Amino acid sequence: MAESLARDRSESVFGDFKGAYTREQAVAEANRCLFCTDAPCIKACPTHIDIPQFIRKIATDNLRGSARTIFDSNILGMSCARVCPVEVLCVGDCVYNAMHMPPINIGKLQRFSTDTAFERDWKFFEAGPDTGKSVGLVGGGPASLACAHELRRFGHQATIYEKRPLLGGLNTTGVAPYKMKADRAMEEIEWILSIGGIDVKTGVEVGNQISVDELEKAHAALFFGVGLGVDTAMKIAGEDLMNVFGAVDWIEKMKTGRVTTEGMKHCVVVGGGNTALDCVREARGLGIERVTMLYRGVESGMSGYIHEWKAAETEGCRAEWQALPIAFEGKGKVEHVKCVRLDAQKKPIHGSEFSIDADLVLIAIGQAKLDAVKLAIAGKKHCFIGGDFQNGGKEVVNAAAEGKAAARAIHTYLTGK
Amino acid sequence: MPDLSTNCGGIRSPNPFWLASAPPANSAGQVQRAFDAGWGGAVWKTLGVPIQNVSSRFGGHNVRGVQAAGFNNIELITDRSLEINLKEIYDTKKKYPKHAIIVSLMVETKEEWKDIIKKSVDAGGDGLELNFGCPHGMCERGMGSAVGQEPKVNQEITSWAVEYSKVPVLVKLTPNVSDIVPHGLAAKRGGAHGVSLINTIKSIIGVDIDRFVPEPRVGGLSTNGGYCGQAVKPIALHMVAALAREEKFGLPISGIGGISNWRDAVEFMLLGSSSVQVCTEVMLRGYRVVEDMIEGLEDYMRAHEFQKLDDFIGKAVPAYSEWGNLDLNYETVAKIDASKCIGCHLCVAACQDGAHQCIWLQDTTHVPRVDESECVGCNLCKIVCPVADCISMVEVKNDFQPATWNEHVEQGKPLRPKKGAH
Numbered sequence: 001m002a003e004s005l006a007r008d009r010s011e012s013v014f015g016d017f018k019g020a021y022t023r024e025q026a027v028a029e030a031n032r033c034l035f036c037t038d039a040p041c042i043k044a045c046p047t048h049i050d051i052p053q054f055i056r057k058i059a060t061d062n063l064r065g066s067a068r069t070i071f072d073s074n075i076l077g078m079s080c081a082r083v084c085p086v087e088v089l090c091v092g093d094c095v096y097n098a099m100h101m102p103p104i105n106i107g108k109l110q111r112f113s114t115d116t117a118f119e120r121d122w123k124f125f126e127a128g129p130d131t132g133k134s135v136g137l138v139g140g141g142p143a144s145l146a147c148a149h150e151l152r153r154f155g156h157q158a159t160i161y162e163k164r165p166l167l168g169g170l171n172t173t174g175v176a177p178y179k180m181k182a183d184r185a186m187e188e189i190e191w192i193l194s195i196g197g198i199d200v201k202t203g204v205e206v207g208n209q210i211s212v213d214e215l216e217k218a219h220a221a222l223f224f225g226v227g228l229g230v231d232t233a234m235k236i237a238g239e240d241l242m243n244v245f246g247a248v249d250w251i252e253k254m255k256t257g258r259v260t261t262e263g264m265k266h267c268v269v270v271g272g273g274n275t276a277l278d279c280v281r282e283a284r285g286l287g288i289e290r291v292t293m294l295y296r297g298v299e300s301g302m303s304g305y306i307h308e309w310k311a312a313e314t315e316g317c318r319a320e321w322q323a324l325p326i327a328f329e330g331k332g333k334v335e336h337v338k339c340v341r342l343d344a345q346k347k348p349i350h351g352s353e354f355s356i357d358a359d360l361v362l363i364a365i366g367q368a369k370l371d372a373v374k375l376a377i378a379g380k381k382h383c384f385i386g387g388d389f390q391n392g393g394k395e396v397v398n399a400a401a402e403g404k405a406a407a408r409a410i411h412t413y414l415t416g417k
Numbered sequence: 418m419p420d421l422s423t424n425c426g427g428i429r430s431p432n433p434f435w436l437a438s439a440p441p442a443n444s445a446g447q448v449q450r451a452f453d454a455g456w457g458g459a460v461w462k463t464l465g466v467p468i469q470n471v472s473s474r475f476g477g478h479n480v481r482g483v484q485a486a487g488f489n490n491i492e493l494i495t496d497r498s499l500e501i502n503l504k505e506i507y508d509t510k511k512k513y514p515k516h517a518i519i520v521s522l523m524v525e526t527k528e529e530w531k532d533i534i535k536k537s538v539d540a541g542g543d544g545l546e547l548n549f550g551c552p553h554g555m556c557e558r559g560m561g562s563a564v565g566q567e568p569k570v571n572q573e574i575t576s577w578a579v580e581y582s583k584v585p586v587l588v589k590l591t592p593n594v595s596d597i598v599p600h601g602l603a604a605k606r607g608g609a610h611g612v613s614l615i616n617t618i619k620s621i622i623g624v625d626i627d628r629f630v631p632e633p634r635v636g637g638l639s640t641n642g643g644y645c646g647q648a649v650k651p652i653a654l655h656m657v658a659a660l661a662r663e664e665k666f667g668l669p670i671s672g673i674g675g676i677s678n679w680r681d682a683v684e685f686m687l688l689g690s691s692s693v694q695v696c697t698e699v700m701l702r703g704y705r706v707v708e709d710m711i712e713g714l715e716d717y718m719r720a721h722e723f724q725k726l727d728d729f730i731g732k733a734v735p736a737y738s739e740w741g742n743l744d745l746n747y748e749t750v751a752k753i754d755a756s757k758c759i760g761c762h763l764c765v766a767a768c769q770d771g772a773h774q775c776i777w778l779q780d781t782t783h784v785p786r787v788d789e790s791e792c793v794g795c796n797l798c799k800i801v802c803p804v805a806d807c808i809s810m811v812e813v814k815n816d817f818q819p820a821t822w823n824e825h826v827e828q829g830k831p832l833r834p835k836k837g838a839h
Contacts, residue, residue: 031482034803037762038778059482098759099804 004166005186010254010261011177014285017311018082018108018179026112030059033104034095041090041106046401047074051090055109067117068124070110075125075149076142076400078118078188079171081110082180084397085274087307118191127197128155133414136161136219138206141169142396143225143387145189146403147410148198154411158198159219163205166256169227170388171396173252176278178285182255212376221410224377225387225403229368234270238328239363247275247364254282264359266290268337270325271364272302277309279362280317292356293319294339296346320356324348334361367393384410419718420725421711423457423517425691426611426669427585428544430517432457433682433726434710437673437694438521438546438589440492441704445505449512454704455711458517460613460694463494463548464502464533465523465560475700476622476633478648487648488697489622491633491640493554494523499533503540510541519587523548523560527577534581544584547575547609550591550616553642562616565591568603575607585610587671592656593619601660605668612660613671613694615653617643646697650675654688661689661734677706679713686726687733745825746817746833749794749810751776755784757807764798764808772797773837789813793837 021029033055041051050069057066070077086092086107094103117124133156137144140162148158166172172185193200204210206226215222231246233239243260247269253259267283269276272295284291293312295302298321302309309319320339324346327338341352370389377383386402388394411417421432435458436442436451443462451459470492478487495502510518520542524533537545549571551561564570571588578586588604590597592615604612619641623632631639653674660666672690676682677698685693698706723729753764760783768776775791776798787798799808820830 028482034761034763036760037766039762040760040783095759095761 005183006257008258009182009256010258010286011181013287014177014181014282016178017176018111020115021105021108021112023112026058026109027061029105029109030055032096033059036095040093040095041104044089044093045073046089046395046397047077047080047404048401049073049077049110051106051110054113055104055106058109058113063113063116064122066113067122070113071117071124074397074400075146075192075404076171076188076396077110078114078191079142079175079180079185080397080400081107081114082184083171083175084395085305085307088305089397118187123191123194125149125153125195127152127195130157131155131415133157133220134159134218135221135223135410135414136215137223137225138215139169139224139226139387139389140164140167140200140202141225141227141387142171142399143389143403143406144169144223145192146400147223147225147384147386147407148403149192149195150404150407151410152195152197154407154415156411156414160198160200161204161206161210161215162200162202163208165202167200167202169225169399170248173255174248175255175396176282177255178281206373216382220414221382221384222377222380223403223406223410224373224383224385225389225399226370226373227388228393229370231363232366232368234325234363234365236325236327238330238334241328241330242333243359244328244334244361245363247271247279247362248367250362251275251278251282254286259286261286261288261360264288266292266357267360267362268325268356268358269293269362269364271295271366272297272304273364273366274304274308276362276364277304277312279364281308281312281315283360283362284312284315284317288360290357291317292358293317294323294325294337295319295321296324296342298322322346323354325361326353328358328361329355334358337361382413384413419715419723421457421714423692423726424669425671426544426587426609428458428517428519428587428611428692430457430692431515432711433686433690433692433714434458434707435460435517435519435671435692435694436699437696438463438519438548439696439700441696441699443495444497445509448505448509448518451699451704451707452509452513452516455707456516456704458519458543458692460519460521460546461502461506461542463521463523463551464499464537465494466529467496467498468493468554470496471635473633473635476642478622478646480648485646485697485701487622487644488646488700489617489620489633489642489644491553491635491642494521494548494551499536503536506537506540506542510543517543519544519546521546521548521589522578523551523555525558525560530574530577531581534578538583542584544587544610545578545582546587546589546613547578548589548616549574549604550589550614551643552591552593552617552619553640562591562593562619565589565600565616566594568599571600571603572607575604575609579608579610587611587613589616589673590614590656591616592652592674597656597659598663598666601663601666601668605666609668611669611671611691613673614660615649615656615674617645618649618652620644645675646701647675647677650677650681650684654684657685657690658688658734658737661731662737679710679717682710682714683717683729684733686730688737689731689734691726691730739823741823742821744819744821746815746820748813748815748833750789750792750813751787751794751798752809752811753784753787753798754807754809755782757804758784759804759807760784761803763801763803767797767801774839775837791837791839 054069269279387399423433438460474492477485480486520537549565555561556563672685673694
């Protein structure tokens with residue numbers, strides 16, 4: 001499946017931001033873990049991985065057991081090890097923080113275990129005895145994958161409908177490449193699908209190639225993990241100039257194909273969320289010298305993670321706080337962004353207009369919500385939802401947790417158990 | 418400045434830190450480097466009829482990432498010629514006249530003992546140490562612990578050595594006995610000037626679980642070795658103290674067994690050791706560990722205003738008693754300092770699973786609650802707590818007068834109600 005990706009993808013230039021542990025490093029770190037009772041890290045993980053147990057098993061050289069512990073809670077544990085914002089989840093709640101000591105590097109330990117499992121091609125789960133029930137899953141992202149895998153453990157048949165040619169959703173097309181590249185996401189999907197009995201139909205969009213009615217006829221229950229819609233537009237002058245892109249759209253091109261950055265000297269990213277933070281680091285990583293994030297509010301008001309912004313700053317990215325673009329200007333291609341300064345209430349300050357050079361603009365101010373789909377399935381007891389579609393846009397680990405929880409709910413719906 | 422000068426059974430050294438008879442004291446080059454690093458004495462690796470050793474001699478027992486918390490070896494006595502060893506002892510003693518060189522010996526017949534003792538004394542040895550302890554290899558040939566386990570043989574050979582020697586004789590005892598006291602008394606009856614203990618403990622350090630062979634592996638076989646290192650310290654402390662408090666004994670003791678730092682040394686001395694011997698920590702970290710030992714000991718002595726070692730050698734021996742003399746009405750309970758608690762709840766698991774179920778999780782706070790009416794004061798929570806001084810064991814007053822088990826049985830003294838016996 002990974003071979004279906006282009007080889008010369010733009011994301012290929014990125015290295016690993018956090019790097020992998022050697023065995024010695026992993027064991028040393030694992031031995032620091034206190035093996036807390038009722039551990040705060042478990043509670044902080046949306047999938048509630050038994051973190052002290054998987055870490056103890058690294059220390060005792062029971063790597064198969066360690067990986068099993070992780071995957072039993074989160075079948076996407078390999079990618080979550082790389083992409084989770086552990087700083088605000090498990091690691092952020094490690095008791096060592098309270099001792100003002102370095103917290104356990106849970107993400108890197110999880111990566112060590114799960115990478116080992118992939119390297120050695122360990123498989124842990126078998127499909128349950130066939131129940132004769134079939135579930136359709138709309139959207140092929142992390143929520144649906146987690147849901148489908150759990151359904152198979154219960155013995156239900158699963159069919160995934162994905163409109164793109166590739167499965168994985170944002171895990172394949174959206175994750176910052178210095179955390180994980182698309183080929184690794186594809187390997188994970190292949191590994192998940194190896195449980196067998198998950199039918200995959202790509203290039204099929206519900207509403208176009210197939211209707212909800214048809215799905216309802218074909219399946220006893222449906223799961224919708226369709227994510228979010230297209231990038232939100234600024235709706236200002238010059239947005240149609242060349243080299244002005246919606247962020248999610250541009251990232252997808254960068255990860256699955258090629259984007260042009262050659263000769264570009266200044267990238268402007270609009271927004272203050274995590275997609276904007278990914279964009280500035282990615283533009284910088286692709287060699288653009290000056291990368292500026294434009295955000296309406298102040299640093300402390302960003303919705304993006306502060307640890308990501310600090311990393312971006314370290315990499316040379318800059319920000320214009322309390323700034324709003326009012327027009328993109330240029331002849332055919334974008335050349336400048338005209339901005340206005342905002343006050344504390346995010347209201348434009350009269351006469352504060354300024355202009356900055358830009359030969360690439362990425363707009364990261366959100367994505368459309370697919371409310372029409374929600375409306376179409378509202379109140380239907382056989383329809384279940386999860387992932388960004390349900391939570392409005394969170395982490396892969398949230399999607400994995402919701403997909404798995406949905407599978408349990410579906411199982412109860414189908415069997416009464 | 419505290420005075421560290423040492424006298425153990427008449428053997429004097431500038432400080433109490435001696436290299437034990439083992440690989441670190443195998444040759445003049447090593448012993449002289451050790452003296453330069455600060456060691457006060459060295460017990461030269463056991464002389465006897467030179468042996469042939471195997472490849473693969475040591476094994477480590479790793480504990481939660483700490484390598485070789487316990488250690489074992491299947492190496493035998495010296496494999497160097499007697500002449501070379503004696504010449505090197507002579508040269509080293511010439512060069513370091515104030516340092517103690519104790520010659521460890523192990524031979525079989527009376528004639529052999531007579532011969533090797535004369536040569537050792539002539540070479541300048543300040544004392545002799547009779548190796549009655551080695552629990553592997555040599556004991557199969559009727560030496561080492563085979564002698565140490567038989568009080569009559571111990572006494573007899575000791576008496577030969579004392580007869581032939583012009584310098585003090587220490588007897589090195591094996592811990593591979595059910596009670597150390599008769600063996601110390603045997604050495605005393607033989608005329609020994611002191612004892613050193615413990616030698617290593619008979620052990621198998623581990624098993625190669627894929628080859629199905631114990632470790633250390635010599636080809637397809639292994640054998641039991643001598644266990645040592647930090648893990649054996651509690652066993653050694655007990656044996657040292659058992660002799661130190663024995664009224665009929667009264668000989669100086671050179672303490673050995675897992676001593677790795679100044680604090681270990683102080684503990685051995687408080688339980689009656691006049692000097693301490695170190696091997697494993699040097700094998701794992703080198704001679705320079707002695708710097709901390711000397712400095713820490715001096716600092717400890719300054720803090721307690723001890724001028725000389727005799728001011729505290731044996732000071733904890735009177736407090737080592739029988740269980741039957743412990744006050745059953747002395748009562749402590751665990752107190753958790755809420756401001757220090759990090760919420761790891763190791764104390765909860767320890768108390769619930771491993772003790773008497775008196776520490777409980779609470780809904781309203783991350784700080785566990787101690788049910789003091791059930792707390793038996795066992796210390797387990799304090800032992801597992803990773804935060805310094807977060808859990809303390811606090812003495813609580815009760816309405817009962819002190820009463821030991823012996824007093825309860827003999828005099829009917831009343832005991833407080835049991836806690837945690839639900």
